[in-house]
Amino acid sequence: MDLLEYQAKALFREIGIPVLPSQCIDHPRDLKQLDIPYPVVLKSQVPKGGRGRAGGIRTVENTIDAIATARAIFNLSILGKYPNVLLAESHYDAEQEFYLAVILDYTLRRPVLLGSCQGGIHVENVMAQMQRVVVEEDFSPFYARRLAFKMGLQGDLIESVSDIVQKMYQLLIQKDLDLVEINPLGVSANHEVMALDGKIAVNDHALGRQSELANLASSLTHTPQPADQPTDLQWTDSQGNIGILCNSPCLAAATLDLVYKAKGKPASCLIVDGYASWDVPSAASPVQQLQNALQQLTDTQNIQVVLVNILSNEAASEAVAEVIASYLLSKDENNSGVSAVDPAKTPTTGKLHSRDSPNRRRRHLTPKSLSRTELPHLVIRLANGKIDTIQDRLAALPVHWMGNLDQAVAQAISLAS
């Protein structure tokens, strides 16, 4: 997860990377109490690139100008994001701009130092001059000097730039980060350096042992995902009509491949993923996730078929079938009297043939009221487990049980078309 610029700069300041005097602005009227002399740069704090080009970074000359501009920036969406806070920062006259970054390269399994003597917003220029130094063994400042030298720097700039890189590296290691980037690093006429913009990518797996970062991160995520909610992969299409439910992202990827290949239209794809197995007691209950996922998919108006593909041991499959049965039966009970499902129109349990009768087609075309009153078809692929009695209990509902993945996909697509 990326920190906001002002949060990154707070960490820079802590480790001794020079940053300009600045102040966070929560509301345009805060600018009346500004301690920084004009001209001042106002910067939209959104976790997105391209702020400058979108008009999210503007220089202002006085308080009236600043308040009006701040109002405009608060109301400016950058790639769909509105800022909650602006950063007011001193203006800096840079003669040159560099790009610097320290990243964990997952392929090399090493930290890598990156530097370009062409910093700024023109990515092509930055990339064209990009130099890299792989930190092969324990870090020592010579790696940073090697980068400065490769960037073509001379004289006192070698020391000042490599000093910044060294501090960026320290930050990466101390705070378990994935990326520390300064772009641009401003260089003044007398070779002073200044981090004018900064980006820090936090590693989510390390947040548990970085309490300072965890606090910053929690201010960025609006609603933390509770453990009983399924994960939405968002690989799909709001125009689709098949909801997919799997117990791992890789199984979902394979299931989606099959559905797309057969010209089906997935609407959303949820993952219910406890620990490796369903019968292990763990914090994230897959049973609760499964209930919530079923609710979410069956309540979505355009979803006509829910395809459940859960692959685990027999005991887990039986537990899954049981959860599905109690969910559907309680749902059916609540709806009876409003729009009872006609048993004559529902398929027989355990039979694989399609019952896509004209009656059924018409059922889908009837306009739906605000709250859904009837169930979509459920195609449930369980490869194992003794579920006969559960199947019998659901005989009156539009549920189709399959042991084979290819057949389950074919059935789901035929019911959805």
Place this chain on the structure above:
Amino acid sequence: MKFTPDMKILVQGITQPIGSYYAARMKAYGTNLVAGVSAGQGGQTLHGIPVFDLVEEALSEVGYCDATVIFAESYSALDAALEAIDAGLSPIILVTGGIPPLDMIHLLAKAQARETLIVGPSSSGIIVPGKLLLGTQECEFYTPGTIGVISRVSTLTYEVALALTQAKLGQSIAVNLGSEAIIASSFRQWLEILAQDKRTEAIVLVDQTGGDSEDETAEFIAQAIEKPVIAYVAGQYTPEDKQVGDTSAIIAAQLSGPIANTTTAQHKVAAFKQTNIPVAEYPSKIPDLVKKALKYH
């Protein structure tokens, strides 16, 4: 490296709920679990397995072990693995997931220096059907046979095992390398191990979108592996910006040069096809391709 039922196995983190649960399952499958380690819990016996405070203490009591399976929590996993390396244990099966990448980088440097084989992190381990279970694999999808499976995916591995089993193609061994951004042992390392495994006649590689190294893998198979290899890559339709794996892996790929375009499932498929390695379009196609490859081999 031989995986036999008489291997003596250590379990680190055995008193963790998950460790205890899977230790019982491994033992029930016939795996020779000789000791468990959990600091502060030494002296007790769990599922008939003696528990010790330290790896070295366990080894001095039960003798040398042939492998260790680690269930420690994510921030203790580095320490547990370093303890195992220090005691000279190899292979190490790292079931633990969510280990911070800096810890993994540290661990891999150490493992390389000591020539320790690590599988994982976030691995469901190794199964020799009917004989040996090291980890959390669901054994009911497997049957004994001659097909080796090396996978980089989690649950989808069972879909592949099931397809093979239903086609009467039993498995000699199945190893799950783990599906995280940084994993210890690679397809290449395990292709070498299975190439030397006498029981294995053909090898199935199961991969997903994200990550890299497929060019290297495909080339290595073409040059060095005599046994038939079949590949399957899930995630052909997974949008490129939503790939399985860590976003930082993608940042790293974008910034550090020529690997930028090599992270999609399509690219992996292309790399395999280019070196004439048969690629299954979906799991149920795998058995046909395996049979065909064995026939022509």
